[in-house]
Amino acid sequence: MLTISQLADYAGVTVRAVRHYHAKGLLPEPERDHSGYRRYDAAAVVQLIRIRTLAEAGVPLSRVQELLEADEEQFATAVREIDRRLRAEIRERQQHRARVAQLAAGDSLALPPEAVAYVDRLRELGVPQRVVDMERDAWILVAAQLPDQMGPLMALKSAQLETPAVTELYRDMVDVADWDADDPRLPAFADRLVALIEESSEGWEDYESAGEFALDDGVVALLDRIFLDSVPVAPRLLVLLEQRGYRGWTRLERIDCPPEAPASRGS
Template sequence: MTIGVTIGQAAAFAGVTVKAIRHYHKHGLIDEPRRDSSGYRRYGSADLLRLVQIRTLAAAGVPLAEVRAILDADPDRFAATLADVEQRLDERIDDLMARRDMLRRLATGDRALLPDRVLAKLDQVAADLGFTPEDVTMAREGLVLVRALVPEGFDDYVSRVERSLDDPRYVSLVKRMWRAAEWEPDDPRVDELATAMADYFLARPALLPVPAALRTRTDAATRYGLLADHGQEQKPAWTRLRALFEARMRAAGTDVAQRTPAD
């Protein structure tokens, strides 16, 4: 009487492929069973159980390099390892749920890809400053760029802006800057505004709305340029305003795009 099943049957019963079983053999996750008198390897119930355990751990995200140690561990170590795997699964679930929520926001037309608290703050600021819908869209897109280009500095950037918004002088500068979008580039008010902005931030360098993490990057100037260029193709006055502002900052010894050594 033939005992056990062929590799194809074992694969079907365990819910894996024949190729996967051979891969498990190659990496020592399961021993190869002996061949029967006909030359076929026969897999018994213990082999099937082992295959199911391997498949379950792999499906849970456990690297195959760790599977054998887990399955061969003593009961206490096995339980502790499974608890760690469960925690990793919970973290993956949280991440997937966050991604699902983001997809839903995209599907409903919210293309900002920003945290709710940031969107709420932007709506409040937009109402206070009298932003047009186009202004709000541009501001949202700018925040998305900050989050994409300097993800580790996004919270720092938002915090700097929030602190600045408590200062009426800063709010006044922001209002003037948005009005400047409609000025001609050679309007003398552009030069005046650049000077006022430079004076403000030179006196308050901690409020300069540039993520601190940006300056630790080797490509800081490139990323800063991408952020600073946003919207300027439609607003020539902003291009000149930025150039004048940066020139005044550099003349005073502060280069907003300069890379600084990492802490």
């Protein structure tokens, strides 16, 4: 008669695994000797080897019992299903591999490459780090909501950014984010902003009013909050814009015109 460790050795498993199989009911509990030790016979070794054979082939323990008792047909069906599961797990891991390969530290984490390019361009234009970070976070949020529309959306924003007037605006006022809330230059900035909005608004209408870039109201509010919390002049800037006929920031709306007027994320 064999002790549990001899049994385990002959079958090439650990003692712990044998006890686990007992607990799962895969291997019947054998007789105990006078001191309570389990004592096994040869049949247990064979049964244990069979269990291991299935387990090592990736059969979940919960199905081992049924497979040990199955006829050819049931067995074949079960094998097909297990193979399907294994294929799915392999696909999943291959997708994971592809994704980790794309990952990199810094801005590009959780942001598609187009958006990274946009954010990099902002930095190039001299926009302060704090504002770039804010933009990046905002785009992370948008990308999570509209993952499929980031391509066209970023193309649009990048095009706006390369408009000479916009580029100039950025160059002239890189430090607007650092102004105090009552900075006297703010009204002039608001004027330039409104001029830009009105100049370029025709080009956006197609996308925006069509609702293709339809962000949920909550997300819009969230993006506004990011802006309001990150930039000291933001609250007063919004007031100045309202005085000039625009409400909101992320989704800018005309207030002296029909309410369904075009709108867009501000920069």
